[in-house]
C-alpha cells in the first residue's frame with residue numbers, strides 16, 4: 001500500500017484535483033498500483049479559522065507515513081499578502097527539503113505554441129529550479145515601515161551545498177535521459193553572489209564532458225528561450241528565476257493549463273503540484289483546464305516507479321490535446337468535466 005496525501009487547497013485547486021483523482025483511480029485499479037489517498041483540508045479556509053496553514057507535526061507525518069503529496073493550488077483574496085500560501089507551500093518545500101523543482105515544458109501540438117513555425121518536437125525542455133534557497137527564505141524586512149524613508153530588504157541566500165546538489169541533479173538527470181545540453185541561467189554579472197552558481201556549474205560540468213554546458217545570463221536566457229527554444233534541453237537556475245522562466249516556458253507550450261511540476265529530494269517525501277495558482281478569475285465556472293494537474297499526477301506516478309501508468313496518463317492527455325478536446329485557454333470550447341471525460345476515454349482505451 002502506498003499512501004498519498006492529497007491537498008486540493010484554494011480556488012481552482014479542488015476543481016482540478018477531483019478529476020485528477022478519478023484518472024488516478026482508473027490507473028490504480030487497472031495497473032494494480034495500490035495507491036491510497038488521504039485528503040487534507042489545508043488552505044485559506046482553515047487558515048482563516050485557525051490562524052495556522054501547516055499544523056505542527058504535519059511535516060513529520062508526511063515524511064514518515066506518505067510516499068507523496070499531491071497538491072492543487074493556494075492563494076485567496078482574503079489573505080492578500082499570501083501569508084498562508086507561504087506557510088503552507090513554502091513550508092512544505094523547505095520543511096521537507098525538496099531542493100529540486102522539476103518543471104517540464106513539452107509542446108504537444110504545434111497549434112498551442114505562440115511562436116511562428118515551431119514543430120512540436122522543437123520544444124521539449126526541463127527546468128531544474130532551486131527550491132529551498134534564493135530569495136524565498138523570508139530573510140529581510142522593512143525599516144521605517146510606512147514612512148517616506150522606508151527600506152524593504154530581501155536577502156538572497158545561495159549555499160555551496162544547495163547550489164551543488166541542484167546542479168548535480170540536473171546533470172545526472174540529463175545523462176540518465178540521454179540529453180546533450182544543460183544551460184545555467186544566473187545573473188553573476190550584476191549579482192556577485194551568483195558567481196557561486198557559475199563556479200559550481202563549471203566544476204560539475206567538467207565531470208560531464210559528453211554534455212554541452214552553456215552559461216547564459218538569465219535575461220539573455222529568457223530572450224533565447226523565445227527566439228530559439230529548440231536550443232534548450234535542461235535549464236538549471238535559482239529559485240526566483242526558475243519561477244519566472246517556468247511561467248514563460250508554460251506560455252511557449254500552451255499556457256499554465258499545461259504546466260506540471262514536481263518538488264523532489266530523493267531522501268524525502270516528494271510534492272507534486274501544477275505550476276499555476278488558484279486562478280481566482282476562473283473559480284466556480286467549470287472551465288479551468290485540469291490538464292496541468294493530470295500531467296502533474298503523471299509526474300507523481302513516474303516518480304513512484306509506475307512508468308507504464310505514467311506514460312498512459314501523459315498519452316491520454318496528449319491524445320485529447322491533438323484531437324482538440326480542450327478548454328478555452330487552449331482554444332477549445334470544452335468544460336473541465338468534458339475534458340476529463342475525454343481524457344478518461346483515452347486512458348481506458350489505452351489499458
Ligand code: NAD
Nearest residue numbers: 073074075076256257275276277278279281282288289329
Ligand atoms: P494563476 O496561475 O492563478 O493565474 C494566472 C492566469 O493563468 C490567470 O489568468 C488564470 O486564469 C490562468 N490559469 C491558471 N491556471 C489555469 C488553468 N489550469 N486553466 C486555465 N487557465 C489557467 O496566477 P496568479 O493570478 O498570479 O495568482 C493567483 C493566486 O494563486 C495568488 O494568490 C498567487 O499567489 C497564487 N499562486 C499559487 C501557486 C501555487 O499554488 N503553486 C502558483 C502561482 C500563484
Ligand code: IPM
Nearest residue numbers: 085086089090243275276277
Ligand atoms: C509557483 C508559485 C509559488 C512560487 C508562489 C505561490 C509562492 O508561483 O509555484 O510557481 O513562487 O514558487
Ligand code: MN
Nearest residue numbers: 243244247275
Ligand atoms: Mn510561479
